[in-house]
Amino acid sequence: MTASRHLAGQLFVLGALLLASLAAIGVVVGISVGIGDLPIPLATTLSAVTNRLGWTTAELNRIHETVIWDYRLSRALVAAFCGAGLALSGAILQSLLRNPLAEPYVLGISAGASTGAVAIVILGVGSGVLSLSAGAFAGAFAAFLFVALLSNGTRGGADRTILAGVAASQLFNAATSYIVTTSGNAQQARDVMFWLLGSFGGVRWPEFTLVSVIVGLGLIACLFYARVLDAFAFGDEAAAALGVNVGGARAALFALTAMMTATIVSMVGSIGFVGLVVPHAARFVVGPLHSRLLPACAIAGAIFMVMADIASRILIPKQVLPIGVVTALVGVPFFSVILYRIQRPS
């Protein structure tokens, strides 16, 4: 009796938290849509969305509606999903590799994506057939395979995977720099560098569809693995002794993070720091159990990224900063506070 009432109470709290966080994401997305050369009030954005869903028939300014639907809403939503995906990937890798410094880019995935992108843009490899995004995606997966092979498939330990990731990053970064510096075209090089630092500038509804499906499925798959990730707390061997199929779980979870990261990097460039800082912040608030940590990361990552996108547009008037610059500028002070407040492990 008390147990079932307790459970019902927990479900109620859980539902309330979920609703509150979705509302919070909605509000920051609304604010993000409202900010720009043409300011749009939050109420107008809300009406535009409910109109489109067929719930209301409010009279709206056509220009407002176009700006909301064709530019800003898709951009804000893509930012939210990218933030969620990067934070989730970071949380998984930190648990799996048992390293607080792990983040999606530790596996060299963003470096691989960059090499793929410059190979297409500057060298013209397969251009016409492959877009910049497709090249980045291919590069990201090449880097993932490189790390998988170098760390001896899934049998190598966490340290080996990290070392292989560092090697892959170095290799692919060197390849990118080599291609950029030896190419004669300075403007192209500048464009690529800008893309590498991350931008939500070009994203529209097709990008939204792709990233929402990948990150959405990724989140569901991660939640299935929440208990397995908990079992990794004391290392691979301890997980195996608890009955985890360590090789299979590692392979599945690495592939999942590679998939999410490659999709995101190929779409908006490499945005650092979100995958590192958000999981630590979330762990600080909800604790280390993954059934709570993973949803918290997705929500916090989404909010953080949308806010970073807002900051990138308003910090300097008439100019958009690369999003990677903003996440680091906002993230480092924030991270310092957490680092300072976390109790030192004995």
Added chain:
Amino acid sequence: MSIRTDNLIWRIGRKTILDGVTFQVKPNAMLGLLGPNGSGKTSLLRLLAGLKQPHSGHVMLDRTDLKSISRRDIARRVAFVEQHAATNSNLRVVDVVKLGRFPHRSMFSGWTPDDQQAIEYALERVGMEDKRTERWQSLSGGEKQRAHIARALAQSPKELLLDEPTNHLDVQHQIGLLRLIASLPVTSVIALHDLNHAAMFCDELIVLSQGRIVAAGTPEDVLTEPLLKDVFRIESRVETSPYHGRPHIHYLR
């Protein structure tokens, strides 16, 4: 028989770590695993836990070869307490003990009354009920070790494997832990360094040296002056303790 091994051979590269190890443990007995550093105690425990596969020979659980049992099914009856099981995540004690229920739960099943009963029993058994909400990083070495044993007990094992569980503990906690393990209704195999502790608490002993079993039997049979000189290179006198009736070893310089 509970655990039985048959001519186990295990190598790392070209180095033979275990060389023809054959023994058996009676149900509910406490078997002490002795031997110098590098004699193969940890490796043997890993093979018994099914974490590594022997190059030849068999580990049998009752009458079944460990090789033919799935990881999860092994974890439902064999629990392993590692020597260096550290974490940087700040779990609560109760969360760590709950990990022991992992092999008993499917991906979708909720937390059942059986699970709750198992962790309550485990926490009570190691005397950690009132520490359940404490964070891992705030525990002392002895408390961490007891929490690990509670996690192992939460697996509801028939066999408990422990790799030098008394390392880094003060003498009070060493004795307390060994008394706890001896009182558990499970078959246990425990690697130990302290020969007097092994003599006091274990029902049977095995002495490993360079991957081979050089002595096996009751503490009285195994702990003899010639063997201690042979295996551990120490001069000693062994006498029957007037206090607990088990062998007691005096080290002579």
